Amino acid sequence: MTPAARHSAAIEVLDRILAGAPAEQALTNWGRASRFAGSGDRNAVRDLVYDALRCRRSYAALGGAESGRGLMLGALRAAGTDPATLFTGEGHAPSLVTQGEQGRTPAAAETLDLPDWLLPQLTESLGDDLTGIAQALRQRAPVFLRVNLRRATATQAIAALQAEGITAQPHGLADTALEVTDGARKIQTSQAYLSGLVELQDAASQAVVAALPLRDGMRVLDHCAGGGGKTLAMAARAKLSLFAHDAFPARMRDLPTRASRAGVKVALSDAPEALAPFDLILADAPCSGSGSWRRDPQGKWALTPERLAQIGAVQDEILDRLAPLVAPGGVLAYATCSVLRAENEDRIAAFVNRTPGWGVKTMQRFTPLTGGDGFFLALLTQGQA
Ligand SMILES: C[S@@+](CC[C@H](N)C(=O)[O-])C[C@H]1O[C@@H](n2cnc3c(N)ncnc32)[C@H](O)[C@@H]1O
Numbered sequence: 001m002t003p004a005a006r007h008s009a010a011i012e013v014l015d016r017i018l019a020g021a022p023a024e025q026a027l028t029n030w031g032r033a034s035r036f037a038g039s040g041d042r043n044a045v046r047d048l049v050y051d052a053l054r055c056r057r058s059y060a061a062l063g064g065a066e067s068g069r070g071l072m073l074g075a076l077r078a079a080g081t082d083p084a085t086l087f088t089g090e091g092h093a094p095s096l097v098t099q100g101e102q103g104r105t106p107a108a109a110e111t112l113d114l115p116d117w118l119l120p121q122l123t124e125s126l127g128d129d130l131t132g133i134a135q136a137l138r139q140r141a142p143v144f145l146r147v148n149l150r151r152a153t154a155t156q157a158i159a160a161l162q163a164e165g166i167t168a169q170p171h172g173l174a175d176t177a178l179e180v181t182d183g184a185r186k187i188q189t190s191q192a193y194l195s196g197l198v199e200l201q202d203a204a205s206q207a208v209v210a211a212l213p214l215r216d217g218m219r220v221l222d223h224c225a226g227g228g229g230k231t232l233a234m235a236a237r238a239k240l241s242l243f244a245h246d247a248f249p250a251r252m253r254d255l256p257t258r259a260s261r262a263g264v265k266v267a268l269s270d271a272p273e274a275l276a277p278f279d280l281i282l283a284d285a286p287c288s289g290s291g292s293w294r295r296d297p298q299g300k301w302a303l304t305p306e307r308l309a310q311i312g313a314v315q316d317e318i319l320d321r322l323a324p325l326v327a328p329g330g331v332l333a334y335a336t337c338s339v340l341r342a343e344n345e346d347r348i349a350a351f352v353n354r355t356p357g358w359g360v361k362t363m364q365r366f367t368p369l370t371g372g373d374g375f376f377l378a379l380l381t382q383g384q385a
Contacts, residue, residue, distance in 0.1 A: 014068030204372025291374020
């Protein structure tokens with residue numbers, strides 16, 4: 001496909017997304033209907049689509065419309081490329097740019113590419129870092145790997161990856177974190193990945209797990225395990241009796257396979273109450289995902305005040321359910337990949353206020369300014385208040 005034809009394809013996919021389709025589904029459907037597109041074309045269309053979703057407001061202003069075509073025009077103008085070079089109307093290229101598509105310079109608030117309603121909350125949560133974090137959320141996320149310390153050291157993993165044409169270097173957020181600087185698309189077919197030497201995992205996610213007080217012999221529950229990214233990271237750091245739960249168990253479908261690839265044991269549980277008490281419970285709670293909107297830019301535009309309030313209520317319920325399951329002297333670790341106080345410090349303050357005997361041991365924030373996604377971690381214990 002020519003660059004112009006790739007832009008036509010991105011316009012088609014973006015129009016479906018703007019009409020309500022999930023981004024991944026729209027891309028998959030386009031791929032199925034476009035057998036002529038090779039893997040390079042698919043990757044290029046995906047990048048165009050995700051870049052446009054991250055910068056939807058500013059590109060819509062620059063492109064003159066919040067449509068697939070407007071976003072692609074805006075993307076080209078933002079990159080300093082005259083759209084007329086690709087919008088030629090020839091072959092599979094988009095049709096010629098019209099007078100009504102000249103666009104305008106985005107207003108200051110639009111250049112942040114955040115929803116207006118959320119700006120006061122984000123300003124309150126992030127202070128002077130707001131602009132830097134907003135700009136980071138407009139960029140593609142770096143690709144990070146976690147070295148499985150059970151299988152290799154960071155140096156060994158870097159050498160194994162290099163032998164397969166993947167260049168990676170240590171990242172300061174965690175002792176297990178590698179940032180991939182070249183060959184990222186080869187990771188999932190590499191032997192290093194398939195043999196469990198490395199896993200794909202954001203660096204701040206790894207830092208969250210590194211901050212948990214895990215010791216050999218502990219009985220540990222990962223209560224919101226999802227695909228099990230943090231479950232496996234915990235298993236690699238200590239010899240644990242490890243249990244994984246999720247309100248939507250289908251999300252843990254791949255966890256047994258991933259665990260066996262990593263050489264660790266995890267028991268899936270429908271009813272964690274029956275297995276209590278635990279020395280440590282991790283609640284990597286459902287959240288707005290505001291710290292990882294560069295990976296899921298659709299989430300940035302889908303969030304509403306009502307949805308944020310509902311998420312807060314679920315976060316409260318999870319903390320209340322888990323506190324009685326922690327053994328005396330144990331730790332309840334609450335994490336989100338959000339940068340909003342409403343999902344982090346405010347939830348913890350409310351929990352401590354309504355739950356006698358519980359207090360905060362530590363609270364930590366990670367923002368995209370240190371390279372990884374935005375994360376929050378609070379370690380809660382009894383007898384700290
Ligand atoms: C942030 S994701 C977890 C990501 C995962 N820990 C990882 O590192 O890959 C939150 C998870 O919480 C689950 N969840 C939502 N509501 C829940 C609830 N009330 N109790 C337990 N899990 C819940 C979701 O299904 C989702 O998989």
